[in-house]
Amino acid sequence: MAYWLFKTEPDAFSIDDLKNAPAQTSMWEGVRNYQARNFMRDGVKHGDLVMIYHSSCKQVGVAGIATVTREAYADPTQFDLSSDYYDAKANAENPRWFVVDVTYKAHLNKLVSLQAIKANNAITEIALKKGGRLSVMPVTEHDWQQIITMSEKNSGHF
DNA sequence: GCCAACGTTGGC
DNA sequence: GCCAACGTTGGC
Numbered sequence: 508m509a510y511w512l513f514k515t516e517p518d519a520f521s522i523d524d525l526k527n528a529p530a531q532t533s534m535w536e537g538v539r540n541y542q543a544r545n546f547m548r549d550g551v552k553h554g555d556l557v558m559i560y561h562s563s564c565k566q567v568g569v570a571g572i573a574t575v576t577r578e579a580y581a582d583p584t585q586f587d588l589s590s591d592y593y594d595a596k597a598n599a600e601n602p603r604w605f606v607v608d609v610t611y612k613a614h615l616n617k618l619v620s621l622q623a624i625k626a627n628n629a630i631t632e633i634a635l636k637k638g639g640r641l642s643v644m645p646v647t648e649h650d651w652q653q654i655i656t657m658s659e660k661n662s663g664h665f
Numbered sequence: 666g667c668c669a670a671c672g673t674t675g676g677c
Numbered sequence: 678g679c680c681a682a683c684g685t686t687g688g689c
Binding site: 514516540562563567621638640642 | 673674675676677
């Protein structure tokens with residue numbers, strides 16, 4: 508089993524929205540970056556765990572955990588003319604963009620902020636620390652455990 | 666295949 | 678809203 512981090516803007520789709528979704532499950536649509544796409548298509552497997560990260564908002568950081576419940580399939584929004592994610596260069600025989608389904612698992616006890624992650628020297632690998640703007644990124648087991656541990660502590664420890 | 670121009674992401 | 682860091686595009 509592997510670990511991942513998916514970014515989302517909570518104004519558009521938050522961990523709460525995932526919790527309140529039908530069957531607490533949602534398609535993770537709209538990834539339009541090739542490196543992120545490759546992770547979605549080739550790397551993310553059924554049963555993998557995903558940190559849901561809130562970006563471009565007041566409280567930037569890891570908000571909760573989800574599980575992958577369906578592996579890569581063509582992102583239907585790439586064919587949808589009315590969607591912001593429509594891609595004229597995509598076609599059904601040769602889809603460009605892929606989604607997975609994720610199912611809500613938990614909120615973290617406390618949101619682990621980007622600031623706290625950056626300040627924790629024990630977290631070494633995660634692309635967040637390197638200013639990466641990838642929307643889908645792998646997380647090592649070590650970094651995963653660090654972030655989970657941080658979520659269990661009271662604020663002010665970092 | 667280089668690289669400048671342009672667009673996007675995302676923290677602050 | 679600013680701007681730095683990337684990613685993409687297109688002329689050559």
